[in-house]
Amino acid sequence: MIVHLIDGTYELFRHFYGQRSYNKGKDKPFGAVTGVLHGVLELIEQGATHLGVATDHVIESFRNDLWPEYKTGEGIEWPLRRQFEPLEEALASMGVVVWPMVELEADDALASAAHLAAADTRVDKVCIWTPDKDLSQCVREDRVVQVDRKAGIQNAIAVQKKFGVVPSLIPDYLALVGDKADGYPGIKGIGKNDAARLLREYGTLESFPEKVLGARLEQALLFKRLATLRTDEKLFKDVNELRWHGPAPTFASLTQKMGDSKLLDRARTAAKNKS
Numbered sequence: 001m002i003v004h005l006i007d008g009t010y011e012l013f014r015h016f017y018g019q020r021s022y023n024k025g026k027d028k029p030f031g032a033v034t035g036v037l038h039g040v041l042e043l044i045e046q047g048a049t050h051l052g053v054a055t056d057h058v059i060e061s062f063r064n065d066l067w068p069e070y071k072t073g074e075g076i077e078w079p080l081r082r083q084f085e086p087l088e089e090a091l092a093s094m095g096v097v098v099w100p101m102v103e104l105e106a107d108d109a110l111a112s113a114a115h116l117a118a119a120d121t122r123v124d125k126v127c128i129w130t131p132d133k134d135l136s137q138c139v140r141e142d143r144v145v146q147v148d149r150k151a152g153i154q155n156a157i158a159v160q161k162k163f164g165v166v167p168s169l170i171p172d173y174l175a176l177v178g179d180k181a182d183g184y185p186g187i188k189g190i191g192k193n194d195a196a197r198l199l200r201e202y203g204t205l206e207s208f209p210e211k212v213l214g215a216r217l218e219q220a221l222l223f224k225r226l227a228t229l230r231t232d233e234k235l236f237k238d239v240n241e242l243r244w245h246g247p248a249p250t251f252a253s254l255t256q257k258m259g260d261s262k263l264l265d266r267a268r269t270a271a272k273n274k275s
Helices: 008-022 031-045 084-093 106-118 133-138 156-163 167-177 192-202 210-227 251-258 261-274
Strands: 002-007 050-056 097-101 125-129 144-148 152-154
Touching: 002 008, 002 031, 002 106, 008 031, 008 050, 008 084, 008 106, 031 050, 031 084, 031 261, 050 084, 050 106, 084 097, 084 251, 097 106, 106 125, 106 133, 133 144, 133 156, 133 167, 152 156, 156 167, 167 192, 167 210, 251 261
Parallel strands: 002 050, 002 125, 050 097, 125 144
Antiparallel strands: 144 152
16 A cells, blocks of 8 residues: 655645635635645555644744744744644545644654555555655655655755755755754855765764864754654554545535535545445
8 A cells, every 4th residue: 555644834825825825915815725625636546545644733832942933833824824723634634644743843753654555565655745845854765755846856866966964964955054944044154965975974963073073063963853753753653544445424515614515525425436
């Protein structure tokens, strides 16, 4: 089987701003939510049987305690923010496993789910649907891959070609170059090429000779901790918990509320075809 893990927060943002551009700035109350649901249904129609969606129930996480400038929910527009919880409710009603994260981030849920799924011998491949470079650390050969809608499928070889380091060194790489989206700057004076060269030469930050970073090593290790995704969340006991069986009875009234009857028809048809 193939397990599909979807970054729900990224998809919500993507659909929200895509629709805003298409609708000339007129935001629909549930437009981004229905966009994500249609995207998940498209995956199911294409053959996906086991899938889960991770969301940021809140943007802040334990990382904000480690680095005050780490990303927060400040600045998220209200028309988008008010669709966070409706997305989680709608996914569950559609019969999709959803992991709303509070102490951890959606990325941590994806990493943990990938770790659990890849350990199951019944799983042939794990596909993580997000362009987020943090998730590249989870890629393992051709078994755990990252799917970017623009760049396509990225296996371990593709990750190494893109960043200049193997997937397991992505947290070290991000610690050195920084991650603007997450709010930490990296180590001043070290660019992408230098970071990749140093990591290829010495390995992890912990293996760096003192002369390389000197007093800056402590900060680099802090950034590495920010960049390292958690893989120890027990999100499910058996991978078959991720099997999609169709929408719940509540999905009919929910789609009516959101003003998209096509979702119900589409979900019912997909469930019938899988039965």
